[in-house]
Amino acid sequence: MTFTTADVEIIQRDTAFQGFYRLDVLRLRHRLFAGGWGPELRRELFVRHDxxxxxxxxxxxxxxxxxxxxxxxxxxxxxxxxxxxxxxxxxxxxxxxxxxxxxxxxxxxxxxxxxxxxxxxxxxxxxxxxxxxxxxxxxxxxxxxxxxxxxxxxxxxxxxxxxxxxxxxxxxxxxxxxxxxxxxxxxxxxxxxxxxxxxxxxxx
The missing domain is CATH 3.90.79.10 (Nucleoside Triphosphate Pyrophosphohydrolase)
Structure with a gap:
């Protein structure tokens, strides 16, 4: 089984901090290897330039x-x-x-x-x-x-x-x-x- 970004649902995304770098807070869920969707997760994302x-x-x-x-x-x-x-x-x-x-x-x-x-x-x-x-x-x-x-x-x-x-x-x-x-x-x-x-x- 191969997943793509379509298998991740972003429920909400907010910027918690914006300086030289940025910190986003996401609520999301994703598909599971066993099938179906997993629970809603809260994750912080450190946003940087490549x-x-x-x-x-x-x-x-x-x-x-x-x-x-x-x-x-x-x-x-x-x-x-x-x-x-x-x-x-x-x-x-x-x-x-x-x-x-x-x-x-x-x-x-x-x-x-x-x-x-x-x-x-x-x-x-x-x-x-x-x-x-x-x-x-x-x-x-x-x-x-x-x-x-x-x-x-x-x-x-x-x-x-x-x-x-x-x-x-x-x-x-x-x-x-x-x-x-x-x-x-x-x-x-x-x-x-x-x-x-x-x-x-x-x-x-």
Missing amino acids: AVCVLPYDPVRNSVVLLEQMRIGAIDKCDNPWMIELVAGLIDTDEQPDEVAHREAEEEAGLQLRELIPITRYFPSPGGSNERVHLYCALVDSQGVGGIHGLQEEGEDIRVSVWPLDEALAALEQGRIDNAASIISLQWLALHAERLRQAAGVGQ
């Missing part, structure tokens, strides 16, 4: 560009809320994901993306948020990349570093890199780095 995340990879140097910045979502759950993560940004209504990727790479890391390779699209927390992430790997020249970047008017304070791929994968294994987009993209790159290096003329 996001773009990019792992910049230099196939010649076999290195990745990673960012560090403070993330409010981590302050209650770990000793160090400065996350090691990817270039990332939210999609405005009139933008395409690839446009966001190029813009954010320049703003957050001073990077020019040579080629953008789609990895996947996914919902990071569909139990309570409608955000969908567009995940990419981008080929770059990492020579001279680094330093402090970000837009001052947005309060960004981003440290940019170039990591040998082996060191980034070790940090992943050690749990130092612990956010979903970074984990997924580095695992993808571990599988595909040799192919990308060969295509760049530097693979074994």
Whole structure:
């Protein structure tokens, strides 16, 4: 049996909060695997713009560009809320994901993306948020990349570093890199780095 959105009935939907993000309260019910309709449910939905995340990879140097910045979502759950993560940004209504990727790479890391390779699209927390992430790997020249970047008017304070791929994968294994987009993209790159290096003329 395959369900669609037609198998969910929205009884009522109200906006409880509207700021940079939005919180909606829904009353709904949905069809059941055993047949018929389930009971009425009340659910809160965190409404966000979709996001773009990019792992910049230099196939010649076999290195990745990673960012560090403070993330409010981590302050209650770990000793160090400065996350090691990817270039990332939210999609405005009139933008395409690839446009966001190029813009954010320049703003957050001073990077020019040579080629953008789609990895996947996914919902990071569909139990309570409608955000969908567009995940990419981008080929770059990492020579001279680094330093402090970000837009001052947005309060960004981003440290940019170039990591040998082996060191980034070790940090992943050690749990130092612990956010979903970074984990997924580095695992993808571990599988595909040799192919990308060969295509760049530097693979074994």
